[in-house]
Amino acid sequence: MRGRSGRWWWALLLLTGNALAVERTAMIGGTLIDGTLNAPIRDSVILIEDQRIVAVGTVATLAVPADAKVISTEGMTVLPGLWDMHVHLMINGHADYAHWDRTYPAQFRDVIMPASARQLLLAGVTGARDLGGPLEDSIAVREAIADGRIPGPTLFVSGPFIQKKPYPGTEQFRWGVASPADARAKVRRLAQAGVDVVKLIDQDQMSEAEIAAVVDEAHKHGLPVIAHAHRPEEIRSGLKAGVDGFEHTGLAAAPEYPPDVVMALRERTANMALGPLFWTPTIEGLYNFPHTVNNHEFIDGEDWHVGLTPEIIGDIRRSLEHPERISYFQQTPQRWPTLQRKFQQLRENGALLLIGTDSGIPMKFHSGSTWNELDVWVNKLGVPAIDAIRAATYWPAVAMKADKDYGSIVEGKYADIIAVKGDVLKQVALLQRVDIVIKHGKRVK
Structure with a gap:
């Protein structure tokens, strides 16, 4: 009996020891852009224990534990995982929204949204904000990723859009409000379900009292409110109600934002007590469209197929056979000349710009959206590369109040x-x- 007990005890110790074993990884040799204001670190060393960074230094200054698994980054740039602050996991580049919305809702949770998440992760996007989707599906996919059941970026989700009246056939992921009381009830329902942010659109069609109710109720629950900025009146009403950020650069073909909008923006960003006003311009899809219409070889690539069924892939491809006919972009030729000026106005007047792409809209595959946005910022709009990278790493984490754990490569994150x-x-x-x-310390690519 004693011998059997002894063997059991040693077996328990061995199991416990294995369970408590620390997995160490060392990334060695590359040039590190850490997401802070530090200069790039040459010949960098990053030590990881389990999920977190425990030390950052150089080959000359930081010893590597003998038991660490070594990943060579020689000849590489090393940087924090990218964030995309405006994605739609429920769509995958299909050109016909009405067809998509009536055909695929039953596959959102188990096929389409996981495929979108996996494609983002393989593209280097380790954090993402999903702004618009069915409530239960959005929460379920976020939690499946957090639990390690499916691969994907750390997700922050809004669930359904809040607007005055949902478009026909979109009621599953667009919620209308009939009154200030109804607006509060809808926001409470979102908060109780566990969303991370409230998405407000078409607020220029809502009453002032309804908009105020959405923002006030969300803030009572500690949730930021992100509003559309397609039209000047959306911006005016959003600023007046105290939203925390805006999305897009505008549907209107006006050459620039009106003077009163610029003045209101300047007044808001000058109020340091309110913190930054975050703005995700989602500019690349529109900026590149004139080129994409005639140069769409990327549609024949296969990186956007990951996780999707052959039937879905075929349906998407058929919808994109004639990019020049996609109705989603019919106003883009008129809007295109205004994009650079509006982007400049936002930068010049204090908005803190974030990388986000509207990933999932027609021809915007999750596998390629984010780098394209960065490319346009740097090579077309004149943003220094280091600033664009911080807009895709450090500042998104700050915007989601997650910078204690994410956004830069420093000890403890x-x-x-x-x-x-x-x-x-x-x-x-x-x-x-x-x-x-x-x-989270695990190599996925």
């Missing part, structure tokens, strides 16, 4: 790290081919 062959500060488009992806 989750090891969300990517590496790319070459010098990203010189050629930001290298991010279209991310070579290494680490999510």
Whole structure:
């Protein structure tokens, strides 16, 4: 009996020891852009224990534990995992929304949204904000990723849009409000379900009292409110109600934002007590469309197929056979000349701009959206590469109040790290081919 008990005790010790064993990883050799204001660190060393970063230094200053698994980053740029602050997991580039919305809701949770999440992760996106989807599906996919059951970026979700009246056939992911009381009830329902943010659209069609009710109720529950900025009146009403951020650069073909909108924006961003006003311009899809119409070889690629069924892939491809006919972009030729000026106005007047893409809209595959946005910011709009990278790493984490754990490569934070062959500060488009992806300390690519 004693011998059997002894063997059981040693077996328990061995099991406990294995369970408590620390997994150590060392990323060695690359040039590190850590997401802070530090200069790039040459010959960098990043030490990871389990999910978190425990030390950052150089080959000359930081010893590597003998038991660490070594990942060479020689010849690479190493940087925090990217964030995309405006994605739609429920769509995958299909050109016909009405067809998609009536055909695929039953596959959102188990096929389409997981496929979108996986594609983002493989593209180096380790954090994402999903702004618009069915409530239960959005929460379920977020939790499946958090629990490690499916691969994907750390998700922050809004669930359904809040607007005055949902478009026909979209009631599953668009909620209308009939009164201030109804607006509060809808926001409470979202908060109780556990969303991370409230998405407000078409607020220029709502009463002032309804908009105020949405913002006030969301803030009571500690939730930020992100509003559309397609039309000047949406911006005016959103600023007046105290929203926390805006999305897009506008549907109107006006050459610039009106003077009163600019003045209101300037007054808001000057009020330091309110904190930053975050703005996600989602500019690339529109900016690149004139080129994409005639140069769409990327549609024949297969990176956007990951996780989707052959039937869905075929349906998407058929919908994109004639990019020049896609109704979603019919106003883009008129809007295109205004994009650079509006982007400049936002930067000049204090908005804190974030990388986000509207990923999932027609021809905007999750596998390529984010690097394209960075490329346009840097190579077309004149944003320094280091600032664009911080807009895709550090500032998104700040915007979601998650910068204690994410957004930069410093001791104590989750090891969300990517590496790319070459010098990203010189050629930001290298991010279209991310070579290494680490999510919470685990290599996934």
